[in-house]
Amino acid sequence: MNLEKYKGIIPAFYACYDELGEISESRTKELCNYLYKKGVKGLYVGGSSGECIYHSLEERKATLKYVAQQLKGKLTLIAHVGAPSTRDSVILAKYAEELGYDAVSAIPPIYFKFSESSVYKYWTEIMDATTMPFIIYNIPQTTGFDLSLNLFKKLIENEKVIGVKNSSMPVMDIERFKATAGDNFIVFNGPDEQYVSGRIIGADSGIGGTYAVMPELFLMAEKFVSAGDFANARKIQHDINDIIVALCSLNGSLYSTIKEVLKQNGVHIGSVRAPLEPISGDDLNKIAGIKALIDNAIQKYKG
Ligand SMILES: CC(=O)N[C@H](C=O)[C@@H](O)[C@H](O)[C@H](O)CO
Numbered sequence: 001m002n003l004e005k006y007k008g009i010i011p012a013f014y015a016c017y018d019e020l021g022e023i024s025e026s027r028t029k030e031l032c033n034y035l036y037k038k039g040v041k042g043l044y045v046g047g048s049s050g051e052c053i054y055h056s057l058e059e060r061k062a063t064l065k066y067v068a069q070q071l072k073g074k075l076t077l078i079a080h081v082g083a084p085s086t087r088d089s090v091i092l093a094k095y096a097e098e099l100g101y102d103a104v105s106a107i108p109p110i111y112f113k114f115s116e117s118s119v120y121k122y123w124t125e126i127m128d129a130t131t132m133p134f135i136i137y138n139i140p141q142t143t144g145f146d147l148s149l150n151l152f153k154k155l156i157e158n159e160k161v162i163g164v165k166n167s168s169m170p171v172m173d174i175e176r177f178k179a180t181a182g183d184n185f186i187v188f189n190g191p192d193e194q195y196v197s198g199r200i201i202g203a204d205s206g207i208g209g210t211y212a213v214m215p216e217l218f219l220m221a222e223k224f225v226s227a228g229d230f231a232n233a234r235k236i237q238h239d240i241n242d243i244i245v246a247l248c249s250l251n252g253s254l255y256s257t258i259k260e261v262l263k264q265n266g267v268h269i270g271s272v273r274a275p276l277e278p279i280s281g282d283d284l285n286k287i288a289g290i291k292a293l294i295d296n297a298i299q300k301y302k303g
Pocket residue numbers: 048139141142166167189190191192193207208209210244
């Protein structure tokens with residue numbers, strides 16, 4: 001299989017709400033257009049950064065549909081379909097296939113502690129539901145489930161598994177997954193703070209929650225890495241990390257901060273859904289400063 005379409009900067013897509021907090025079709029499509037014009041490779045729709053955990057099945061379907069209507073055939077579209085029950089995950093996977101998504105992906109099941117065999121069964125049932133390629137999503141810091149190399153080996157025996165989005169913090173995990181799965185497989189870097197190191201140690205590509213607020217910087221980081229310009233790759237990663245630290249420094253949710261920055265860029269996609277907290281009070285006065293950090297970094301690497 002040609003996996004080129006999965007190589008590049010793939011932002012995690014954010015939930016787009018109207019002023020009442022309902023999923024907004026027009027705002028979803030506006031964010032699609034904004035990111036398309038930035039030149040990203042694809043979108044990861046309905047994942048952690050998409051607040052999927054707080055959406056009903058109908059809301060998740062709506063977001064998947066609006067993005068496909070806007071960008072199918074233009075960008076690589078990956079649908080995150082992980083849901084509390086296998087049943088709902090399968091419904092979403094089938095719907096993503098109907099909509100023409102390129103691939104589906106899922107976190108392991110959450111809330112209860114699951115054995116490796118239960119997680120294997122969960123992911124396999126999602127894979128069996130469609131003919132689409134599947135991307136494993138390993139994010140132990142939020143799910144509590146750390147994908148072992150043994151389970152990984154068992155999963156990649158299924159030819160539908162074309163990749164893993166690895167968000168665990170040790171970059172060595174990326175190296176081990178890549179060494180195990182080989183060339184005809186995509187390892188996606190998860191932690192945005194380690195994009196450059198992830199790529200150097202073996203990640204082929206990246207999917208990240210902060211890409212969409214600064215796509216220019218990740219596109220530039222990728223350019224430096226692929227050109228072998230490691231001095232500049234390291235510098236831009238440093239600037240990106242200063243920005244991520246600032247984005248995470250306010251009292252509300254990271255996604256609320258990101259959405260306030262996007263608003264100052266003219267992209268209005270509402271706030272976040274509770275229990276995620278909007279930012280408020282004094283913190284709102286800090287948004288312009290964070291936006292300036294991003295704009296300055298873009299200027300710095302542009303010329
Ligand atoms: C734990 C978590 O949410 N990880 C995301 C996905 O891999 C990242 O993209 C982060 O949003 C990003 O690295 C900022 O910490």
